Amino acid sequence: MKITELSGVKEIARRADVSIATVDRVLHNRLGVAQKTKEKILNIIKEMDYKPNILAKRLASKRVYKFGILIPNDHNKAGYWKAPITGIESAYSEFGEFGVELSYYLFDKEDRKNFVEMYDVIFEQPVDGIILAPIFLKESMDFAIKCLENRVQYVFIETNIPAARALSYIGADLYQSGRVVGNICQYLLEEKDNVLVLNIAKNEDSAEHLEKRYEGFKDFMLETFKKINITNISLESDNAEILNYELDKLLKKKDVRLIFVTNGRVHLVAEYIRKHKLKNVKLVGYNYTIQNIEYLKSGHIDFLICQKPIEQGYRAFVALYEHFIAKRKVNNVQYMPIDILTKENYMYYEY
Amino acid sequence: MKITELSGVKEIARRADVSIATVDRVLHNRLGVAQKTKEKILNIIKEMDYKPNILAKRLASKRVYKFGILIPNDHNKAGYWKAPITGIESAYSEFGEFGVELSYYLFDKEDRKNFVEMYDVIFEQPVDGIILAPIFLKESMDFAIKCLENRVQYVFIETNIPAARALSYIGADLYQSGRVVGNICQYLLEEKDNVLVLNIAKNEDSAEHLEKRYEGFKDFMLETFKKINITNISLESDNAEILNYELDKLLKKKDVRLIFVTNGRVHLVAEYIRKHKLKNVKLVGYNYTIQNIEYLKSGHIDFLICQKPIEQGYRAFVALYEHFIAKRKVNNVQYMPIDILTKENYMYYEY
DNA sequence: CTGAAAGCGCTTACAG
DNA sequence: CTGAAAGCGCTTACAG
Secondary structure (H helix, E strand, C coil): CCCCCCCHHHHHHHHHCCCHHHHHHHHCCCCCCCHHHHHHHHHHHHHHCCCCCHHHHHHHCCCCEEEEEECECCCCCCCCCHHHHHHHHHHHHHHCCCCEEEEECCECCCCHHHHHHHHHHHHHCCCCEEEECCCCHHHHHHHHHHHHHCCCEEEEECCCCHHHCCCEEEECCHHHHHHHHHHHHCCCCCCCCEEEEEEECCCHHHHHHHHHHHHHHHHHHHHHCCCCEEEEEEECCCCHHHHHHHHHHHHHHCCEEEEEECCCCHHHHHHHHHHCCCCCCEEEEECCCHHHHHHHHCCCCCEEEECCHHHHHHHHHHHHHHHHHHCCCCCCEEECCCEEECCCCHHHCCC | CCCCCCCHHHHHHHHHCCCHHHHHHHHCCCCCCCHHHHHHHHHHHHHHCCCCCHHHHHHHCCCCEEEEEECEECCCCCCCCHHHHHHHHHHHHHHCCCCEEEEECCEECCCHHHHHHHHHHHHHCCCCEEEECCCCHHHHHHHHHHHHHCCCEEEEECCCCHHHCCCEEEECCHHHHHHHHHHHHCCCCCCCCEEEEEEECCCHHHHHHHHHHHHHHHHHHHHHCCCCEEEEEEECCCCHHHHHHHHHHHHHHCCEEEEEECCCCHHHHHHHHHHCCCCCCEEEEECCCHHHHHHHHCCCCCEEEECCHHHHHHHHHHHHHHHHHHCCCCCCEEECCCEEECCCCHHHCCC
């Protein structure tokens, strides 16, 4: 309005008849300002509806925030964990590059000790915030406690430990994702059919999560069909021979119409179906991985459920960015969409 | 490395032994720099792998870019078009606020003339970039030409006009989304079944788009079932009575097992199914709207296909941002994922 | 408890 | 064709 109107801190300082240093002190709630001056400035800030210019802030501030990434490495494997890293890096390049430093602490997901080793490194070169996949329950709780002690913020992706009270959890609602599988499968089944649900996990800590998916699935099924026959088996190995042996046994006993694998190992079952040329068994499982997509394309897998691993990483970075740099409140829980992939829509999924 | 190492333009200037103003001229490819000086500076830039600090750039630059939004208003309606606006505004608040001004040119989607009126306004208060839904074909082509003449960049969302060569198109691959419907429906049908595909559109310009969806659906169906019976009907009205009359006729003639509505008007058919208590007709259609979701919840609609209207808006803003502010190359075509919604996963979709 | 001044890495007149 | 200087809206020592 006024031609000579200054903006931002200068204008506040002018109106309050103080220096911008004092305004800055009030803005950051620092000590050493007379109560009267403080109130006056606070009022002016409210009056002006002052919004700091985040650009200027970041440019002027020498502060560099250090964000760490503590997730499994799977170099040689199909690489499910590359996806969140892609997402993190894309968020970083979009609005993190100045004032944020990224460091990687990748661990072997079959090796509990390695997880602990890696997280110990973090506290030697302290970071401000960390993005982690808490796949080892107890160790992750320990880590969370150490973070609290060291005032390190942490964001969980993929799986949650509600008790650990992370800054944010970004991932799927496991129970509900099981219901989604049920919802789709109702169209693949009839009343009297036999269904096999397989939990294939080497790490016992994930049993609980797979169980939640199974619960969701089962609940939906029982609401829909009265006499559906569901068998739930857990295998603690991903060895193909063991799996083949078990499947031979299970499929011989009953006429199974549908197999639901509660995680990304569904490709192992797909391979079995391909080898044995089974025509009448529908197969549903989890995760966009190279192997799974191949079997989706070839028709051995009918549906894959997926929870946007790339975007999980993206949002995890944004959560830390919002907390530290934009200083905005972050939601504790950010449930991802539960996506349904088929051979006709997977190609547009990666985006 | 060196303690006294300056960064950015200053360092370039020091190395080239010129002033930063000259560096700036080269950086922006402005006239008035001796060829020799220019080359020297260019070499240093390459050598240093110089990346401008976008924060400083935006802070120093007084330039404000004006982005316009030319999409339908649907105040009273179910509000499909609110979603892209939400997305645009969220991108704006994330990294647009400084240096971007947003203006709205909302038009009546039933009124061709109003579209033209609104776009005429745009050229009176010229904008730099515009996000539009080109739902009127010819008028949108005219608009595109005027944009080219006035050096205004335009981004299409929701529907594309490839010939118009927009900066970017952000939306679905229509043919492929029809195939996705086919892919799901294969599980709802058997060989000899009758299928009804309904195009319900008042605006004749959308006929072509609905046709593409139908093509995708039909192709998939014919690849999967040899003797499937598909009837394709187009209605140029969304009047409930007319629709009821047509549906009475169509459903009496044949035992229809599945109805596929090629756009968001699927709720009209859902209402018919509800009223007539039809139990054996599956229903599939498009778009996350309040009405459609209600019928998804109640089970009258089995699946909805959706293409992230919120994110379309978000990305459209980002496309303009990247082009004007970050000065990065923007992809001409950004196909959105083709999402499948059911009564069990719709609740996590809006995010 | 308070202020003057330099600086973040750019852009933008203006002078020569 | 080139450079010196002011300024964007903040932060950060430093001095008093």
